[in-house]
Amino acid sequence: MTLQPGDLLAITRPVGPQAGTYQLPAAAMADLLSPPPVLGISGVLWSTVRSAADNSWQAICWSPVLQLYACVANSGSGNRVMTSSNGIRWSPQPSAADQNWVALCWAAELGLYVAVSDSGTGQRVMTSPDGHRWTLRATPVDNNWTSICWAPELGLLVAVASGGTGNRVMTSSDGLTWIAGPAAADQEWRSICWARQLGLFVAVSSTGGSQRVMTSSDGRNWTLGTAAAANSWTALCWAAELGLLVAVGSSGRGNRVMTSPDGLSWSSRSSAADNAWTSLCWAPERELLVAVSSSGTGNRIMTSADGLNWTVRSSPADLGWRSLCWSPQRRQFAAVSNSGAGNRVMVSP
Template sequence: MTLQPGDLLAITRPVGPQAGTYQLPAAAMADLLSPLPVLGISGVLWSTVRSAADNSWQAICWSPELRLYACVASSGSGNRVMTSSDGIRWSAQPAAADQNWVALCWAAELGLFVAVSDSGTGQRVMTSADGRSWDLRQTPADNSWTSICWAPELGLLVAVASTGTGNRVMTSSDGLTWTDGPAAADQEWRSICWAPQLGLLVAVSSTGGTQRVMTSPDGRNWTLRTAAANTNWMALCWAAELGLLVALSSSGKGNRVMTSPDGINWTSRSSAADNAWTSLCWAPERELLVAVASSGTGNRIMTSPDGLSWTVRSSPADLGWRSLCWSAQRRQFAAVSNSGAGNRVMVSP
């Protein structure tokens, strides 16, 4: 069969208990059949796939060492975790408790997935060495923990919260024992990341006047920084190859992106659409930043090669996309949603 430009080819493969059909343009098929099959279309073309359960999926991450995706949810009964080795076939797993698990990271040097919750009494962290068996860990405060990251150069896990008085940060060197400490201000901290080349932890907030960023060299001592705009900053990542921190907002007009080369000085950038942007990640192998949103009509994805100029991409379903990650081994992006019927995961390609 000869494919001409503009032709479509359907690929059918098993997705959970049913079959899922991907319809890709011929040009995309040529990429799929090339020695590096997905780099030309990853982040641009997306398909939904069957989730293990219609839970409110809040966070996803990839473990290179385990070659495994793991996701956590804020709803579900005995199945608030799901895992997949390929992003297509997903298996439900029991969380350590049916709490509102909202953020997740992989700490390679510890060999642990670590998740944080905004509900529960005394135990708002859970850890797993394999993504399937999870254990609750004691936390120093019952705050609404919203984001977590691993800083290998510091040997430290750091989480931030949107509630609490003088204790909206907590840290751990092993994922098991946690210590709380003050943030730079009692604001609603929504996302945190580690920028190793800067030697800085950086967090963004959805509240707090002009100073909606804070930075720390050690996870314990924090300094407020002035954001580019007083909007609801919800997501943050470090793009090492660009030497750039990139943050996304769920509010604002044409300025829902800001960037910084140092974590201190921030510049507004034009967003491709005024959607409620919730998550982003940098794929160095693809040389691409990709963001997902929980609002918008057919345009809940945007991409950028440099963090400065953004392009809207078609989303396969207008669901509440909450979290996104990149698998270098699979050359694949995967995202999860808190809404939808049997299709709360999307992958690219």
């Protein structure tokens, strides 16, 4: 059926106190008549949108509870946070301090966004219940904190660092009080994730010979593991439906992806391009892994349905894409960049 703007559509309510037939303008029914979104393009076709400011955006995450994206940056004056409910229109927010905020997660059971920084004195964490109001939190050591994740089954936040001596991990049960502890080795830990089905924290490093992985069942006691290659591993995620841990790196020749079913045994996979891959995420509703890069020409995105075989996708702008997340409610990927002029966000579809 094809409707014109001036047409009327008859809607019948068969029962109830308001039973009857009503005529509504077709335009008012546009949302109901539109076909559902074509999920097949999500992760494949991308477009840039305007960020709230041209800051060096470093991390993005989605809160399903608040239905809100939040981003943090390591540059900007009084505006190192931005938020959006739809990924298209972004609003600047004041960070708790103008520090180098580099990683961010949403801890649903705590009702908190939690961000970590690689600068600041004694307060390298900030938290927010709504993405708008942020509060600094005391940290036990001034390390270069690089990544953070939440394990709801353990009720534990864990952050890892690229610097520090015997204290490159810190943990918190509430996001407010933090305790430092040793990593498996004093290496440059770049990314951490929680694999719920394995009951395991897994972190990857950009240094350390062949042993560039560490695992822990409690976030406090860590064991070194052997990576598939001595690459600079930069990002990691758990794809539960695939039963796979997947990591991407910024170095290596044709092997900038590695996978593991258990966090202990890792296999090299061919990357779609030898770009500096910086972030990746798994979208179970889309059954797709997506990674973004800070280098490459027109090819700074790659996707995979199984973690093993990867395909290059066209990036709408050759910017320094730093972080990526998936919104199941919006069926949308969103990524942020540390470079660009008025276009430091991209979304798909």
